[in-house]
Each structure stands twice: as structure tokens, then as C-alpha cells.
Amino acid sequence: MPSLIFRKGLDLKQAVAGMLADTYHSSIVEQIKADDFTHRAGRLTVHLAREFGFCYGVDRAVDYAYQTRERFPDRRVFLTGEIIHNPHVNDKLRAMGIRFLTDEGEHAGHLTAEDVVILPAFGVTVAMLEQFDRRGCTLIDTTCGSVLNVWKNVRRYAESGYTSIIHGKVWHEETQATASQAVRYGGAYLVVFDRPETEIVCNYIRHGGNRDAFMQCFEKAASPGFDPERNLQRIGLANQTTMLMTESLEIGEMIRAAMRDRCGEAALAEHFQAFDTICSATQDRQDAVVALLRDKPVDLMIVIGGYNSSNTVNLARMCDASRPTFHIADPDCLVSPQEIRHRPVGSKAEMVAAGWLPLDGPVSVGLTSGASTPDNLVGAAIGRLTAFCG
Numbered sequence: 001m002p003s004l005i006f007r008k009g010l011d012l013k014q015a016v017a018g019m020l021a022d023t024y025h026s027s028i029v030e031q032i033k034a035d036d037f038t039h040r041a042g043r044l045t046v047h048l049a050r051e052f053g054f055c056y057g058v059d060r061a062v063d064y065a066y067q068t069r070e071r072f073p074d075r076r077v078f079l080t081g082e083i084i085h086n087p088h089v090n091d092k093l094r095a096m097g098i099r100f101l102t103d104e105g106e107h108a109g110h111l112t113a114e115d116v117v118i119l120p121a122f123g124v125t126v127a128m129l130e131q132f133d134r135r136g137c138t139l140i141d142t143t144c145g146s147v148l149n150v151w152k153n154v155r156r157y158a159e160s161g162y163t164s165i166i167h168g169k170v171w172h173e174e175t176q177a178t179a180s181q182a183v184r185y186g187g188a189y190l191v192v193f194d195r196p197e198t199e200i201v202c203n204y205i206r207h208g209g210n211r212d213a214f215m216q217c218f219e220k221a222a223s224p225g226f227d228p229e230r231n232l233q234r235i236g237l238a239n240q241t242t243m244l245m246t247e248s249l250e251i252g253e254m255i256r257a258a259m260r261d262r263c264g265e266a267a268l269a270e271h272f273q274a275f276d277t278i279c280s281a282t283q284d285r286q287d288a289v290v291a292l293l294r295d296k297p298v299d300l301m302i303v304i305g306g307y308n309s310s311n312t313v314n315l316a317r318m319c320d321a322s323r324p325t326f327h328i329a330d331p332d333c334l335v336s337p338q339e340i341r342h343r344p345v346g347s348k349a350e351m352v353a354a355g356w357l358p359l360d361g362p363v364s365v366g367l368t369s370g371a372s373t374p375d376n377l378v379g380a381a382i383g384r385l386t387a388f389c390g
């Protein structure tokens with residue numbers, strides 16, 4: 001039996017609103033917003049970015065998850081994996097009895113038609129959706145509208161014979177889901193992560209090359225049967241929604257220039273299409289960090305969000321270019337005025353650093369958080385900073 005799919009919530013918004021506010025709201029953050037995004041306490045000044053924290057897609061996904069628990073109290077409710085990349089939020093959902101198919105012992109093969117499955121904000125692959133459909137599960141689809149917009153572009157590319165080149169992280173669920181949409185509609189895809197990978201693609205576009213060597217570089221990042229000779233003739237660009245805007249634009253320009261060199265300006269439009277699919281929430285948060293770094297005299301930056309949260313990592317990269325920056329997963333990472341646990345930009349591991357906070361005199365801290373970080377964590381971090389500064 002095909003799945004029953006809920007795409008617009010479960011008519012229980014009011015019923016869960018209080019619970020969501022109690023869990024994720026922060027009165028100190030509301031106060032700071034009202035005070036022109038500035039908090040002063042003794043020698044400490046905190047400048048909050050003007051856009052930070054939960055985006056519209058995450059807000060909706062978490063809301064739907066709470067509504068699902070409310071609507072189906074007696075049925076097994078599963079998430080395909082993390083609903084968003086924030087351990088705090090995921091733990092709250094676990095505590096409500098929502099199970100994660102990625103947890104040890106869980107498996108999509110065990111699902112039955114009685115089960116309810118919540119699809120995350122960044123979407124799922126076509127194969128995963130088909131599996132749930134075959135089992136007849138009830139589905140709560142929280143896929144964000146901005147992700148659906150990327151899928152729409154990729155579908156159009158596929159249907160008109162363009163290969164989708166996706167600037168994204170091949171290991172990220174959103175990019176995997178987007179790539180699967182290209183294949184669904186009979187197209188090919190290639191995922192590029194950064195400038196060096198894009199250089200390889202551009203070289204092949206301009207000069208051709210060794211097919212096998214090319215495919216070795218993109219073994220895990222290309223559609224089945226990808227042939228650079230055939231599949232780099234007509235290209236449509238898309239991005240994972242949470243990439244760094246400046247980098248996505250640069251990568252788009254690199255590929256455009258390579259295509260222009262190969263086919264000439266007159267034929268470019270026939271061989272190359274590009275649509276910026278960075279979502280507006282990501283863009284707003286990045287713009288707010290640029291403004292904060294430009295306008296406020298901050299001594300250091302704190303960026304709060306899951307270490308596997310793409311948009312948070314990119315915010316930290318932006319800050320790190322001009323200020324000492326500490327990407328922390330949780331307020332508890334602010335261990336003491338002497339010690340901080342953080343993941344340095346470019347590193348894969350969390351580490352403990354000493355001497356991160358000036359111990360005397362005025363100190364100005366800039367603060368932002370990723371799109372999957374609730375305000376209560378931001379509020380708690382500000383509380384700790386205030387306590388550290390006496």
C-alpha cells in the first residue's frame with residue numbers, strides 16, 4: 001500500500017507551541033534583540049549577529065516532529081537520521097520516544113505499515129523514499145521548500161539533457177538527496193566540494209584528459225556510468241543550500257569560464273546554465289556575520305552549532321578569516337574563563353584551548369549560531385560568558 005504523506009503538518013501547531021517555546025526559547029536572547037543585539041555586563045560586551053539560529057526550514061521540521069509525537073502517541077515514530085544537525089535537539093526528540101533509523105539496532109527493513117517516519121528538512125534520497133513507500137509507512141515530510149527548489153532545478157537540468165554539477169558535500173544528506181533527483185529524471189550528476197576539485201573539472205572541460213584518472217577523483221561523487229567526455233558537454237549548476245555563497249559563486253564562475261573557452265560565448269547559453277540555490281536563510285546569516293565583523297570591534301567570535309552542521313561550519317570559516325574564532329557545539333564547551341572546548345576551523349576534531357578569553361579589561365565578543373541551533377543554547381552561552389566576566 002502506498003504511503004500516506006503529510007506535507008503541511010498535522011493541524012496541531014497550537015497544541016505543541018507551548019512545549020516548543022519552553023524547550024527552545026530564550027528570554028535573554030529576546031532581551032538582547034530588543035537592545036539592538038547588544039548585551040553589556042561589567043567588562044563584557046556581546047554583539048549578536050542580526051540573523052542567527054533556527055531558520056524557517058528547521059523551525060518547521062522541529063515543529064512537525066513535535067506534532068507527529070502528539071498525533072501518534074501510540075505508534076512507533078522514526079526519524080531517518082538526525083532531523084537537523086544539532087545534538088541537543090536530536091536528544092530532545094529521542095527523549096520523547098522518537099527513534100532514529102541510524103541508531104544501532106535500528107533498520108529501515110524492520111519498518112511496517114503501522115510505523116510513522118519523519119523525513120528531515122534536508123530531504124531523503126529517492127531510494128529511501130521508495131523503501132518507505134513499499135512498506136506503506138505513514139510519512140511526515142518536512143523537506144524544506146528551499147531544498148525542493150534545488151530539486152526543481154536539477155530535475156529541469158536532467159529533463160533537458162544537462163548534467164547537474166552540484167557544489168556541495170558528497171557526504172551530506174541534502175546533497176545525496178539532490179543528486180538522487182538528477183538520476184530519477186534520467187540525468188547525470190557530479191558533486192564538487194571546493195576549488196581544487198573544480199579545477200580538475202575545468203581542466204577536463206578545456207583540454208579533455210584521462211577518463212579513468214578523472215573518475216578516480218570523483219569515484220564517489222558522480223552518477224553511475226558517468227563519462228566526463230559525454231557528461232560534461234552540457235552543464236547545469238546547483239548548490240547545496242548551506243554552502244558559502246562567495247565560494248559557490250567562484251566555483252560557478254570557474255566552470256562558466258571553462259565552458260566559454262571550450263564552446264565560445266555565442267554557444268555558452270546552450271551549454272551552461274546556473275541558478276543560485278543557496279537558501280535565503282543561509283545567505284542572511286552569512287551577510288549578518290559580514291556586517292558584524294565590519295561594524296563591531298569584536299576581540300573574538302563564538303559560533304554555536306553542531307560540528308556536522310554545514311552552515312555553521314561556513315559561518316565559522318568566515319569569522320576565522322579575521323578574528324580568533326571558536327566553533328562550539330554547546331554552551332558547556334565554555335568550560336571556564338581559562339578553558340574552552342571547540343573545533344578549530346579546518347580541523348575534524350574537537351580540542352581544548354587555554355587562554356581564549358582576556359582575563360582583564362573590557363572584552364568584546366561577537367556571537368552567532370547556525371540554522372539548527374535553538375535560542376536557548378545561545379542564551380545559555382551568553383549566561384556563561386557573563387558569569388566568566390564577573
Ligand code: SF4
Pocket residue numbers: 055056057058121122144145146147241242279280281282311371
Ligand atoms: S538551511 Fe535553508 S534549506 Fe536548510 S532547512 Fe534552513 S532554510 Fe531550509
